[in-house]
Amino acid sequence: MAQVGLNHFLIVSALLFSFGLFAVVTRKNAVMVLMGIELILNASNINFIAFSKFGNFAIDGQVIALFVIVLAAAEAAIALAIVLNIYKVFSNVNVDEIDNLKE
Amino acid sequence: MTETILINIALVILFLPLLGFAATINLGAKIKKMYYFEIFIITATLILTIIAAFFKLSDFVNTQIGSSFTWIAFDTVKIDLGIKIDNITVIMLFVVNLISFLVHLFSLEYMKGDKRFNRYFAYLGIFTFSMLGIVLTDNLLMMYIFWELVGLSSYLLIGFWFEKKSASDAGKKAFLTNRIGDIGMFLGILILFANYNTFNFDVIYSQINLGILPFDSTVWLTAAGILLFMGAVGKSAQFPLHVWLPDAMEGPTPVSALIHAATMVAAGVYLCLRLFVMLTSDAMLVIAVVGAFTSFLAATIALTQTDIKRVLAYSTVSQLGYMIMSIGIGAYAFAFFHLVTHAFFKACLFLGSGSVIHAMHHSQELEDLGGLRKKMPVTYLTFLISTLAISGIPLTSGFLSKDGILAGTLAFGELTGHWLIPILGFTVALLTAFYMFRLLILTFHGKPGNQEKYNHAHESKWVMAFPLVLLSMLSIFIFYTPNPISAESGWFLDKWISTPETVVPESTRFEFMKSSDSELVDANFVHSKLYEETMHHVHYPAMILSVLLGGIGILFAFLFYQWKKINVDKLTNSIRPLYNLSKNKWYLDEIYNATFINGTLALSKIISWFDQYIVDGIVNGTAKITKIYSTYIKWIDTYIVDGLVNLTAILSGIIGLALRKLQTGKVQTYIVYVILSLLILLIVFKPV
Numbered sequence: 045m046a047q048v049g050l051n052h053f054l055i056v057s058a059l060l061f062s063f064g065l066f067a068v069v070t071r072k073n074a075v076m077v078l079m080g081i082e083l084i085l086n087a088s089n090i091n092f093i094a095f096s097k098f099g100n101f102a103i104d105g106q107v108i109a110l111f112v113i114v115l116a117a118a119e120a121a122i123a124l125a126i127v128l129n130i131y132k133v134f135s136n137v138n139v140d141e142i143d144n145l146k147e
Numbered sequence: 148m149t150e151t152i153l154i155n156i157a158l159v160i161l162f163l164p165l166l167g168f169a170a171t172i173n174l175g176a177k178i179k180k181m182y183y184f185e186i187f188i189i190t191a192t193l194i195l196t197i198i199a200a201f202f203k204l205s206d207f208v209n210t211q212i213g214s215s216f217t218w219i220a221f222d223t224v225k226i227d228l229g230i231k232i233d234n235i236t237v238i239m240l241f242v243v244n245l246i247s248f249l250v251h252l253f254s255l256e257y258m259k260g261d262k263r264f265n266r267y268f269a270y271l272g273i274f275t276f277s278m279l280g281i282v283l284t285d286n287l288l289m290m291y292i293f294w295e296l297v298g299l300s301s302y303l304l305i306g307f308w309f310e311k312k313s314a315s316d317a318g319k320k321a322f323l324t325n326r327i328g329d330i331g332m333f334l335g336i337l338i339l340f341a342n343y344n345t346f347n348f349d350v351i352y353s354q355i356n357l358g359i360l361p362f363d364s365t366v367w368l369t370a371a372g373i374l375l376f377m378g379a380v381g382k383s384a385q386f387p388l389h390v391w392l393p394d395a396m397e398g399p400t401p402v403s404a405l406i407h408a409a410t411m412v413a414a415g416v417y418l419c420l421r422l423f424v425m426l427t428s429d430a431m432l433v434i435a436v437v438g439a440f441t442s443f444l445a446a447t448i449a450l451t452q453t454d455i456k457r458v459l460a461y462s463t464v465s466q467l468g469y470m471i472m473s474i475g476i477g478a479y480a481f482a483f484f485h486l487v488t489h490a491f492f493k494a495c496l497f498l499g500s501g502s503v504i505h506a507m508h509h510s511q512e513l514e515d516l517g518g519l520r521k522k523m524p525v526t527y528l529t530f531l532i533s534t535l536a537i538s539g540i541p542l543t544s545g546f547l548s549k550d551g552i553l554a555g556t557l558a559f560g561e562l563t564g565h566w567l568i569p570i571l572g573f574t575v576a577l578l579t580a581f582y583m584f585r586l587l588i589l590t591f592h593g594k595p596g597n598q599e600k601y602n603h604a605h606e607s608k609w610v611m612a613f614p615l616v617l618l619s620m621l622s623i624f625i626f627y628t629p630n631p632i633s634a635e636s637g638w639f640l641d642k643w644i645s646t647p648e649t650v651v652p653e654s655t656r657f658e659f660m661k662s663s664d665s666e667l668v669d670a671n672f673v674h675s676k677l678y679e680e681t682m683h684h685v686h687y688p689a690m691i692l693s694v695l696l697g698g699i700g701i702l703f704a705f706l707f708y709q710w711k712k713i714n715v716d717k718l719t720n721s722i723r724p725l726y727n728l729s730k731n732k733w734y735l736d737e738i739y740n741a742t743f744i745n746g747t748l749a750l751s752k753i754i755s756w757f758d759q760y761i762v763d764g765i766v767n768g769t770a771k772i773t774k775i776y777s778t779y780i781k782w783i784d785t786y787i788v789d790g791l792v793n794l795t796a797i798l799s800g801i802i803g804l805a806l807r808k809l810q811t812g813k814v815q816t817y818i819v820y821v822i823l824s825l826l827i828l829l830i831v832f833k834p835v
Contacts (some may be wrong), residue, residue, distance in 0.1 A: 068815065
């Protein structure tokens with residue numbers, strides 16, 4: 045069994061990012077999009093920690109990962125609030141139908 | 148009386164008639180009796196003239212008085228206006244004003260009832276003003292200005308009854324014919340002005356006297372003389388420009404007396420008198436020949452005319468020819484003398500004819516007249532005296548002046564060998580006596596031609612008779628000289644008028660006018676002594692011959708028309724071509740019509756054609772070319788320039804439409820773009 049190295053972490057992170065991106069781009073429901081964003085953020089967290097472990101960065105990576113978790117929580121709160129407001133205006137949270145930016 | 152006062156009086160004399168004109172023409176429409184003002188003005192002018200003439204001829208008889216001021220000053224050229232008063236001037240002033248005054252009086256009755264009565268008097272006023280200007284001026288410019296004013300007033304008065312086509316035509320003819328002469332005069336003035344930078348007569352003459360010639364050549368001096376003389380040819384109705392004067396008889400008869408007999412036509416002679424000293428022998432010869440020929444031509448025409456005024460008109464042309472001829476032969480004093488005497492008796496003749504025409508209800512054909520002697524004794528008597536004067540019968544003024552001119556022609560013939568001039572001169576004397584007595588007999592003797600009109604005829608009122616009497620009195624010798632057969636010792640020629648010395652270079656004078664031979668020159672008699680002596684020498688032969696010829700002329704007139712001893716019709720039939728030549732005025736009007744008038748018309752037609760087809764053609768062609776050119780430009784504009792612009796717009800539109808599709812407004816699409824762009828960037832700027 046080969047040693048788990050940096051590349052394995054990066055592959056997992058890349059997969060996670062891809063799923064997240066896929067979710068952001070394809071899901072119709074805004075909540076699902078937010079969940080995709082969470083995935084992307086976590087993919088970055090994995091990268092931070094992996095580089096922290098295999099690189100010469102002490103614990104900087106872990107600290108930034110903690111920050112990202114905090115930011116993600118705050119972002120989720122604000123984003124959900126926005127989604128609620130969108131729902132108020134459009135009576136749904138379907139990002140396909142919300143294309144007012146076009147105008 | 149000082150010179151200054153005299154000058155001031157002269158200026159008042161000059162401007163009074165202008166005032167009369169301005170007032171009468173402006174107020175005449177409102178104030179019916181305005182013409183009395185004009186009469187008053189002319190009376191005042193006449194009185195002042197008599198005062199001025201009296202003092203000039205008594206106190207200042209040998210001085211020349213003048214005054215001038217600078218009108219326009221350019222760099223080096225100054226144009227002065229001024230007046231010059233010498234003996235000729237005051238005598239002319241007197242003649243003009245006296246005749247003008249008498250014509251005013253005469254017109255009061257003659258023109259009675261005319262609807263433009265006031266305007267008529269106003270015109271007489273402006274005419275008098277213009278004529279006085281010519282007489283008083285001391286320079287060519289003013290001369291020219293007043294010359295044209297005289298032309299204008301003549302035009303106005305000839306065409307006074309402009310409702311008649313013949314009258315308005317005659318006015319135009321007079322004006323245009325005069326213009327032809329004036330062109331020459333203008334050129335002459337320009338030649339002198341270009342060389343001497345002045346218009347003043349005396350300055351120009353003193354320059355010529357110093358040997359300064361126009362363009363340094365005697366030819367130009369001769370040319371200037373002849374060109375200026377052209378002005379006189381027009382105004383004084385000399386051949387070939389005499390045709391206007393007979394037609395001018397369309398004007399009212401008093402006007403004919405004033406303008407076309409006594410004063411205006413004398414302006415040309417007066418100009419020649421002023422120019423006399425600068426005339427070269429060649430110029431003088433031209434003048435003499437023109438004058439002699441004109442007088443002959445007009446006399447032959449006058450023989451057969453049947454209109455009383457036309458006969459007088461041609462006799463005027465003939466007598467003017469005499470004066471011009473007289474200047475040409477160097478008989479300066481006699482030219483002026485004849486001018487004065489002729490003015491009086493011709494004015495009398497014209498007013499007499501006016502009196503007849505008035506009495507006969509505007510009938511002026513000789514066949515309507517006749518036998519008026521008993522009905523109009525005053526007119527008849529005055530007409531007779533004037534006719535005797537013009538025929539050159541002793542005891543009259545006409546005899547004195549005419550005799551002097553004829554003696555001058557004889558002397559000229561003897562000294563230069565130009566015998567044609569005396570021959571023409573004496574022939575004319577014969578013809579004049581004949582046609583004037585023909586006129587007299589046909590008008591006043593014999594049987595009435597139109598019994599009905601004859602019955603109504605009566606002697607004119609005193610306002611018409613008085614001028615006749617006064618003018619016929621002035622046709623008697625005693626006013627000019629105490630000696631009835633020779634004027635030379637009289638005050639007129641001996642004291643008042645002396646021939647000025649010519650200033651042209653010796654080489655261009657007549658042989659007899661050369662002053663180099665001191666024996667022949669008399670200090671007082673500036674004219675050469677030789678000429679004077681020859682004139683004395685031929686005086687008696689000339690006198691006898693002229694009286695004889697005059698007598699023969701009168702005798703024939705009586706034989707033809709009074710006693711009918713010779714059948715006129717038979718005679719005319721036997722010389723039919725000659726008769727027709729005279730009757731039709733030598734066909735000159737027809738010749739002018741065929742050549743100059745039709746020529747001008749044809750020329751203007753050609754020019755009109757040229758204008759219409761060539762000039763207009765060029766213009767239209769240019770327009771057409773421009774139009775075609777602009778069509779192409781328009782095509783280029785619409786399809787190429789506009790096309791390019793539109794193409795750009797269309798392209799932008801298409802691109803915009805294409806790009807628009809990218810803007811879906813959906814956040815997810817944008818995210819895809821962002822990621823794709825990011826990927827592209829990563830690939831492009833891939834770290835090595």
